[in-house]
Amino acid sequence: MTESTRDPQSFLPLTQPIFNILLAxxxxxxxxxxxxxxxxxxxxxxxxxxxxxxGSIKRLLEEALIEESDERPDPAHDDExxxxxxxxDLGQRVAAAEAARMEELVRIAHSRRLLSxxxxxxxxx
Amino acid sequence: xxxxxxxxxxHPPLARWIYTVxxxxxxxxxRRGYGAELKMLFxxxxxxxxxxxxxxxxxxxxxxxLDLASSASRERIRTxxxxxxxxxxxxxxxxxxxxxxxxxxxxxEPPFVDQYLTQPDGYTPTPLARVIMIFTLLALPVALVINxxxxxxxxxxxxxxxxxxxxxxxxxxxxxxxVLLAIMSQQVRHELSPFVSRLGSASIVxxxxxxxxxxxxxxxxxxxRLPMTRSGSGGALMFQPTSLNLIIGAAALLIxxxxxxxxxxxMTACSIGVPNCx
Numbered sequence: 001m002t003e004s005t006r007d008p009q010s011f012l013p014l015t016q017p018i019f020n021i022l023l024a025x026x027x028x029x030x031x032x033x034x035x036x037x038x039x040x041x042x043x044x045x046x047x048x049x050x051x052x053x054x055g056s057i058k059r060l061l062e063e064a065l066i067e068e069s070d071e072r073p074d075p076a077h078d079d080e081x082x083x084x085x086x087x088x089d090l091g092q093r094v095a096a097a098e099a100a101r102m103e104e105l106v107r108i109a110h111s112r113r114l115l116s117x118x119x120x121x122x123x124x125x
Numbered sequence: 126x127x128x129x130x131x132x133x134x135x136h137p138p139l140a141r142w143i144y145t146v147x148x149x150x151x152x153x154x155x156r157r158g159y160g161a162e163l164k165m166l167f168x169x170x171x172x173x174x175x176x177x178x179x180x181x182x183x184x185x186x187x188x189x190x191l192d193l194a195s196s197a198s199r200e201r202i203r204t205x206x207x208x209x210x211x212x213x214x215x216x217x218x219x220x221x222x223x224x225x226x227x228x229x230x231x232x233x234e235p236p237f238v239d240q241y242l243t244q245p246d247g248y249t250p251t252p253l254a255r256v257i258m259i260f261t262l263l264a265l266p267v268a269l270v271i272n273x274x275x276x277x278x279x280x281x282x283x284x285x286x287x288x289x290x291x292x293x294x295x296x297x298x299x300x301x302x303x304v305l306l307a308i309m310s311q312q313v314r315h316e317l318s319p320f321v322s323r324l325g326s327a328s329i330v331x332x333x334x335x336x337x338x339x340x341x342x343x344x345x346x347x348x349x350r351l352p353m354t355r356s357g358s359g360g361a362l363m364f365q366p367t368s369l370n371l372i373i374g375a376a377a378l379l380i381x382x383x384x385x386x387x388x389x390x391x392m393t394a395c396s397i398g399v400p401n402c403x
Contacts, residue, residue: 049192
């Protein structure tokens with residue numbers, strides 16, 4: 001089975017570091033430190049360690065969810081040794097499928113009033 | 126950014142040297158693939174923390190060390206479970222059994238067997254011998270699981286190369302293991318007979334395993350040929366005479382056929398009424 005025809009659902013559920021990395025790459029290619037900064041921002045300041053980051057990147061490359069990019073956004077201001085990564089088509093579909101799965105979970109949580117009062121109330125009021 | 130990184134690398138302070146040394150906790154292939162990037166990332170993190178005081182530096186080191194402990198052990202386990210490493214671990218775990226069977230076949234009893242593994246009567250096993258026997262029996266399924274895990278892991282890149290273990294190897298390994306387990310169960314049954322009058326279902330399990338092994342042998346051989354016939358492009362078949370899969374498969378089949386022959390000969394001898402056939 002080729003990577004483009006593989007069912008994104010077969011990857012789900014994603015682990016938190018994997019989903020965070022896919023999210024970080026959703027708006028364009030980034031190098032390791034760029035991904036880490038984006039993950040830290042998206043996780044409310046919780047930092048991902050370098051080993052976890054590159055261990056996850058390795059597995060994402062093996063599963064063809066991301067790929068290395070030869071292009072450099074701004075070669076003049078960048079270290080040429082840095083490797084940039086970007087989502088593949090399959091990676092985008094897997095990230096979308098995971099986001100949809102989480103959206104469905106949130107919808108269920110809403111329907112059971114888990115997010116309406118005690119938890120969401122303080123933020124929305 | 127280029128200039129700062131290069132400058133930092135030219136004069137690595139103690140922290141970077143320590144981190145470089147700590148990277149040896151990772152498996153070598155991971156270090157080769159991502160070591161340089163990990164160091165660059167550490168330098169970036171260190172630079173970001175440098176302007177935020179001592180607490181930020183301490184927090185950075187805490188993050189680094191905790192992450193190192195978890196990710197290095199995770200990568201080590203993943204490397205250990207890779208096919209080739211798994212095969213080596215499997216062989217190491219099976220070594221006691223291989224040693225026992227080899228010495229039994231050759232009729233050679235090393236001096237330490239009398240000294241440490243049997244009681245003065247020369248027959249009753251010592252507690253150490255019993256521990257080794259139990260370890261041997263437990264090590265076999267562990268070796269099998271370790272060897273099977275890489276085959277069961279999901280991967281879209283199911284590429285068969287001459288030096289990679291395939292599912293067919295797993296089937297062959299399992300069939301050999303079944304044969305060995307059956308032989309071992311016979312031995313254990315014999316050893317335990319003075320203490321346990323009837324093993325009942327335990328001995329039946331051994332027989333079933335043996336039958337499964339007999340059925341698995343031809344299937345293993347056929348499966349082992351599949352990677353060879355699939356390797357052509359455009360539907361055309363391409364023969365690879367140097368396929369290690371084929372060589373291993375043929376060797377395994379020979380072993381299995383030998384064991385089957387021994388079993389069949391013994392059964393035939395008994396069925397035609399040869400005295401003392403068992």
